[in-house]
Amino acid sequence: MTTNTADDALVSSTGAEERPRWTGAQLIVVLVIGTAALMVSLTQALLVPVLSELAVDLGAGGDGVAWVLTSTLLVGAVAVPAFGRLGDLFGTRRMLLVTVGALIAGSLICALAHNLTTMIIGRSVVGLAVAAVPLSISLIGVTLPRAHAPAGIALISAMLGVGGALGLPLAGLVAQYADYHWLFWICVAGGVLTVPGIVLLVKEPKRVAKGRMDLIGTVLLGAAMLALLLPLAQGASWGWTDPLTIGLLAAAVVLLVVFVLVELRRASPLVDVRTTARPSLLLTNIASLCVGFALFATLIGTASYVQAPAATGYGFGRSILVGGLCMLPGGIAMLLLSPFSARLRPRTALIIGSLIIAAGFVARIVLVDSLWQVVVGATISGAGTGIAYAAMPGLIIHAAPRAELAAANGLNALFRSVGSSLASAIGGGILAAMTITLAGHALPSLTGYRTLFAICAGAAVLAALLAVFIPAHAQDAEAALPDE
Secondary structure, eight states: OOOOOTTSOEEOTTSOEEOOOOOHHHHHHHHHHHHHHHHHHHHTTTTGGGHHHHHHHHTOOHHHHHHHHHHHHHHHHHHHHHHHHHHHHHOHHHHHHHHHHHHHHHHHHHHTOOSHHHHHHHHHHHHHGGGHHHHHHHHHHHHSOTTTHHHHHHHHHHHHHHHHHHHHHHHHHHHHHSOTHHHHHHHHHHHHHHHHHHHHHOOOOOOOOOSOOOHHHHHHHHHHHHHHHHHHHHHHHHOTTSHHHHHHHHHHHHHHHHHHHHHHHOSSOSSOHHHHTSHHHHHHHHHHHHHHHHHHHHHHTTHHHHHSOGGGSSOOOOOHHHHHHTTHHHHHHHHHHHHHHHHSOHHHHHHHHHHHHHHHHHHHHHOOSSHHHHHHHHHHHHHHHHHHHHHHHHHHHHHSOGGGHHHHHHHHHHHHHHHHHHHHHHHHHHHHHSEEEETTEEEEOHHHHHHHHHHHHHHHHHHHHHHHTSOGGGGOGGGGSOOO
16 A cells, blocks of 8 residues: 555665654653553453452442442443544544543542442443543544554553553552552542643544434443343342343343344434444454453453462462462553554454464463463463454454544444453353352352353454454555554
């Protein structure tokens, strides 16, 4: 592909093309937007290790504390597609600032909360901030020049995994040495620090989308996601055969069908169903669901695994902090390998990353004798996740029209979130069903963990197979990137 822009390529004395060097301003833009994405992704993992402490402090039962996580998930499921479309219509940078503002406000409410109701309200507000990551990806894609956009996009996308991997050891550290409220103050401080950078250093891209916000489509998709994700999050406590669980899942199917039929008739739809049905977008989104499944299973299958008593035959009886630190090498691998992913064609990177994830889970099944083996398996899976996550926006950017870019990235993020919810539901169900009894307490068995890891390896292989069938032209993500 050739262009006439001076920024596209520099020619050396040997005649070979060289990419232009990064400027300080470009690096600062990536740093500012990347920090915003990191702070938002951190919020999705910070509370997992401290839920028991939170329950005691707030005087809440297990079901009540579960709503602290569920509220963020449900609000985020509605916010991601809605803010994506709002970004296309009214400005991606503007909507990013709104979502970072929600992160600050919600985290502040949680930092000051001393009862369950206030905590759930704060976490619900934080749910609006979940849309910041896909908005950040879209903003980088249209702000940086073509030569650097893939690397910037890859880095921002990898933050989805990096935040989760860093959040666990950070939460473990705070839980061991300080009050858990400090976790929220960290999010407040991080959000406050990013706002001036976005306002002063990041320009609002030229808007090309036309139309108006599809409120009917937003309500229908939001209702469908609530009907789908709520039973997935609460099914273990409600019972998977409970009429409420089954009824909500059935309602989700009906609402999704109605949503598609309505969107096909809308002049300015929330989601362009015809575009989304293109193989390049549809297959990428389904692969994203599979990778999101594998990533979340890594989170729930590592820290608790390490903390389990040695008498289980697999656990090491370590602290929350050690359990979280076992995830840290994987987070570092995600961060370091995201630029590598940008050097590959997106489809190729997605295939390689997914297969590496599968290899990591196979290692988790086989290597169970020592703590370092668990760390190696988790790190391999983390490295693959970083490569795969970084590849997906490249495929989205090429396949989606420029006027629908933020909405398309939001929909892709929603698929990842659904994958994580499925992992939580399926993984939680497997670990609850396959148990051993120690001192009168039921704990997950090694067979249960191995079954979960096998399913994750299968999901990763499925993602790689789906990527093989993504049309070859969708690999050239630079075609949709700005020239300057």
